[in-house]
Amino acid sequence: MDRLYEKGCIFNPKGRAKSVVFTDEGLVKAWKVFDELFGECELNFCYLIR
Numbered sequence: 513m514d515r516l517y518e519k520g521c522i523f524n525p526k527g528r529a530k531s532v533v534f535t536d537e538g539l540v541k542a543w544k545v546f547d548e549l550f551g552e553c554e555l556n557f558c559y560l561i562r
Contacts, residue, residue, distance in 0.1 A: 516532070
């Protein structure tokens, strides 16, 4: 988690949280990696959550 925080991908993970929140920049990076690995998402819910 610390590495993701240092890269600016997630907000500061306080304590031993089991979930984290993406920064805007981190969310864009995550979608780019997802698209590279799995191809463009064709399902409607993928576009709704972007």
